[in-house]
Amino acid sequence: MSSPSNTTITMLIVFFSILFNSCTEDITINTNNSIPVPVVYGTITDHYIRQEIALSSSTGYFDQKENERISDAIVTLEEDSTNITNTYNLTQDSVGSGIYKTQQPMAGKPGWTYKLTVKTDFDLDGTAENYEAESKMPTRIILDSMNITKIKESGYTLYSLNISAQDPADQTNYYFCKYTINGTLYNKISKYIGFDDTSLNGMYVDDLSIWLFYDKSNISKFNDDDVKDMVFLSSGDKMYIEICNITKGYSDFIEDCQGQKDGSNPMFGGPPANISTNISNGARGYFTAYSTSSANSIVPKDFSE
């Protein structure tokens, strides 16, 4: 299920950094600031929760202030199957947070279409603009099991996150995996594990590795700058994962975010480009609906072999 490109390219980057002891230092560059636009980000899941949408404003790249929240918007969510339509109004619990939630918990339903409308006078011309997006929630993938195995490789101790599941044969499917470690949710997009069924369409995957984590004892082998962006595991850690069947658009969005976040690498990246969006009217961000499937495991003490 996992596309080999991510792991192999990571591997190449490691080789590359071993080969050439390059040096990195902070610099100051001058850029023009583009006109701020609204940023809409929200995901509707099949969990029975108060679904939420975050609204903020973009800002100059090197601006020293945090991005401003949009707190005066009217946010509505519409869910639609063939004959039923429900509408929800989303509001902020604390005005100014920019986090708009459904008033009551609700669960999104696979196969239904979700439409988001954000109405706000962002350009301050006295008339509110509409920023809209819609997404059809894909069917669930049934995750049969998940386990973690311990591997020793080139002086490092690694943990492989393996899953067993049936991939639907009908079309190319896109997935991402969110996880918590000892109850802490790793909710940043850069920590998401994205993959698709290219090369394994319709297969039953049996204990297939989707990610490798380093053991905490390896921290000293990396520089501080890298460590702050890495996730380490230790024996006995409790891991909870959610595998989500997502749309191609959202998968591209995650991949773009991960690829563009730190700028482009001349060896392995393409030219810098804007991250894709499905929000209308010049806004940034993404709105999507996805279904989830979860599993738990404990990081093992011994080597699997």
Place this chain on the structure above:
Amino acid sequence: MFQQHMKRKRISRLKLKSISFFILCLSIHFLYIEPSYALNPKTNVTLSGVVKDNTTNELLIGANIYVVELLKGCKTDSDGKYSIRIPNGTYNIKISYIGYKTKEQLLTVNKDMRFTANLESGVKLQEVVISSKKKNENLSKVDMGVQGLSNIEIQKVPALMGEVDVIKAIQFLPGVQSTSEGSSGFSVRGGSADQNLILLDNTNIYNASHMFGFFSVFNNDVVKNAELYKGNLPIRFGGRLSSLLDVQIKDESPEKVKGIGGIGLISSRLTLEGPLGSKTSWLVSGRRSYADLFLKLSSDPDKRSESIYFYDINAKVSHRFSAKDKIYVNFYSGKDLFGTSSEDFSYGNTLASTSWNHVFSKNIFSHLSINYTNYHYELGSSMENSQITWKSNIQDLDLHLDINHHITNKIRLNYGLSSTFHQFEPALIKRPGYPNYRIQRSYALEHCVYIGLDEKVNDHISLKYGLRTTIFQNMGKASVFSYDKNYEVNDTSYYKSRKIYHTYIRYEPRFGIVYQLDHNSSLKANYAHNVQFIQIANNSDSGSPLDLWFPASKNIKPQQANLYSFGYFRNFNQNTIETSVELYYKGLNNIIDFADNAQLLFNDKLEGEVRTGKGKAYGMEIMIKKNTGRLTGFINYTLSRTERTIPGINNGKAYLAPSDKTHSVNLMLSYKCSKKWSISAGWVYATGTPVTYPTGRFEINGEYYPIYSGRNTSRKKDYHRLDLSATYTPTKNPKKWYQGEWNFSLYNAYWNKNPWMISFDQNTNSGIPKAQMTYLFGAIPSITYNFKF
């Protein structure tokens, strides 16, 4: 003692100058004076033969054969052969070649006869930095934008980590830019790296890099010479928009086994060559890096199982069946491997070719060759739960017949045909327990016929013109997608194996003229129309090894370039100083780039990621070079601009090409201090390459993501670098069977931090984004020991 030595040297240099001047005057005469006897000829006979180095038996290309009494001459061709029609009689024949002592011979030529001239090398007296086959050839030949480098010249360019490299040497030439720091990818007049045709003994090399491009596949010990054509390619070559780098392997016929080699920081190399009987000669060469050998000394068993290396093997055998027939067999294999105990990545080229040179008559020579090339890479993991191999390659099988036909001394025809079978394997993935997964292979045929003519119209004007006609055909088995205007697949067609399902026919006219103003100067103009049918889907600047070549098709039109160039060439001081100013304009059509955030690997709908449009490149190249004397070298300046306008990229507005550099200066100097010491210095300065900086950011879950408002609107800071090298050649000890030489080099001598990558990170405390610059190399010293016997 030293002063005396200097004095002697000065005298010999003066002598050489006068000899050179003499040769120059003669060659100008034989080129531009129409002999009067031609109007009333006696019986004409043909004098033909070859010109060779008297010790190595190496055939000399472009040597001058001059009949003194007739004021008439000719040059040897690419096989070292010459042929000249003269009235019967007894003549003084002068044979000359730069770097060799001129030979004079009295010959009575009463019937067609063969004469082999053996020239004695005079290289030690006369160092040549930028070789010119004839003293003022730069003025008289029609070609523009052509630079030749010999093995010796390449050797002089200070090299990164001591690895002498032809591609690094050509990056010092005007109009040529490295695609990124230390890379063996190069951009010619604003073109991209895949627009360069790179040939090793006439066989295409698809990826000429080792170690992610920091070294090239060319082991300089086996390189005879390299020529770079910046757009106006010889008529027998085509298929690329920007340039041809034609690297020729040594073709000597030594009388006994001899060797050359070296031990460097990165690699060691050994080349042996020798005779096998009187008609056969052979060459075998190997080079291997050995950083990984130190890993074997590690106490950690994991480290011991790691490997990082590259190697090259070159082999060449030539056999002369008769005075008219010679056969060559060439082989090259090179590989890079990076491996740990459970993962590895390798890539490399395999080339094999056979060619047959035949002399039909005194005036017709043919060259028939069959060439095979294969660039492949493979990644594999044997790690538990993620066993996988991923393979990709491109293979060509090519048949080429080339005929040189000297109709008269003034008119030479070059015609021929070629046919190439391309096979592209984008990705084959194997996992134990799962079926194999393959991105569909694609196949194409490329047939070409060409004819070109060199014509000397009169004393002042020479012309060169020709036409290539190429037929490019896509061949089954294939599933071919059709795309709508949003690049989504809306139809699929299936074609059976070997079914030709799409054909392009393209004509490539080429034209050149030189107008020689006087003995010292000339004006030239060139036009070339080039078409490129295959290209790389790889949008990294540095050229990662994960190249994915793909052909023109129903959805992707062939890329085209119209190159116009104009130049003024002038030599000073008896041709010892050559100067030139060249202006060029290149208009590009169907030029390729990729959609924002394109997925190029593992994408069977790759064509949906391609965007095509127009481009233009224009500029001025100024070159001053000094060819002889103790101090040799050149300085060049390039002013240029390269833009692309492609719908779907940068909102359809024009943007700068990644390799655009407004100003570029290259300085290369070599100075022979004494018999034992020589030093070289290379300095490069260029405007920083275009870069795209974010103009805004948005935040999701505590992370910041960039917003861009245009592509390549900023520039990195200017690039500059000084490289130094010194070579110490001890006096040869007659008791020793070999001659050694030490080379010391210093790359980036004043440690300029040239940005390789600009990246972004969030401040650990505030979380606010900051910019970071990565530079690859500080000052890198190296030492290499070379030897020959």
